[in-house]
Amino acid sequence: SQTIHQWPATLVQPVGSPLSLECTVEGTSNPNLYWYRQAAGRGLQLLFYSVGIGQISSEVPQNLSASRPQDRQFILSSKKLLLSDSGFYLCAWEHTGEGQYFGPGTRLTVT
Amino acid sequence: TQLLEQSPQFLSIQEGENLTVYCNSSSVFSSLQWYRQEPGEGPVLLVTVVTGGEVKKLKRLTFQFGDARKDSSLHITAAQPGDTGLYLCAGWGAGNMLTFGGGTRLMVKP
Numbered sequence: 001s002q003t004i005h006q007w008p009a010t011l012v013q014p015v016g017s018p019l020s021l022e023c024t025v026e027g028t029s030n031p032n033l034y035w036y037r038q039a040a041g042r043g044l045q046l047l048f049y050s051v052g053i054g055q056i057s058s059e060v061p062q063n064l065s066a067s068r069p070q071d072r073q074f075i076l077s078s079k080k081l082l083l084s085d086s087g088f089y090l091c092a093w094e095h096t097g098e099g100q101y102f103g104p105g106t107r108l109t110v111t
Numbered sequence: 112t113q114l115l116e117q118s119p120q121f122l123s124i125q126e127g128e129n130l131t132v133y134c135n136s137s138s139v140f141s142s143l144q145w146y147r148q149e150p151g152e153g154p155v156l157l158v159t160v161v162t163g164g165e166v167k168k169l170k171r172l173t174f175q176f177g178d179a180r181k182d183s184s185l186h187i188t189a190a191q192p193g194d195t196g197l198y199l200c201a202g203w204g205a206g207n208m209l210t211f212g213g214g215t216r217l218m219v220k221p
Binding site for chain 1: 117144151152153155156159197199201208211212213214216
């Protein structure tokens with residue numbers, strides 16, 4: 001069966017510090033991978049998606065970046081965090097047209 | 112940009128009551144999905160509807176896809192406290208991307 005992992009689960013970082021969130025998928029190959037951000041109790045904002053290694057598409061201009069160094073690894077980064085980067089970050093995988101399967105999320109608080 | 116609007120945004124009901132959540136758009140979607148999310152966790156896929164007019168049932172939950180594939184509804188019969196959560200609809204549309212609605216937060220009081 002497929003599983004998706006995210007870490008860390010929670011993170012408190014000062015403004016201006018760097019960020020690295022990691023997502024890995026097991027039990028499937030060549031998945032589409034996604035990073036979303038969710039405001040409290042609301043819908044999901046798509047940040048990045050990837051259809052293959054090294055292929056990254058950005059949906060929202062911001063100070064965040066993403067990388068996919070391996071087929072089942074997706075990383076969200078920032079060089080300098082802003083207060084507005086606080087939120088709940090979710091990674092998801094899918095095979096095109098089927099449902100998306102989400103990780104447990106990372107709660108990021110920028111202070 | 113394809114948008115999905117969910118209504119209501121918030122719903123608080125007593126155990127045993129029925130409810131309907133709506134997901135509407137002016138755009139056509141090839142398929143539509145419903146997810147449920149509990150606090151501090153990722154959304155979990157409940158159902159995918161593909162054909163216009165399609166109705167799917169999952170125990171006390173009934174999902175319907177509009178004939179024109181622009182809207183969908185989720186009906187819960189005899190709601191229970193365990194149904195509490197954030198319900199999200201999401202549609203596959205142009206550009207082969209999944210668009211999420213803003214969510215409906217449901218609270219079922221015992």
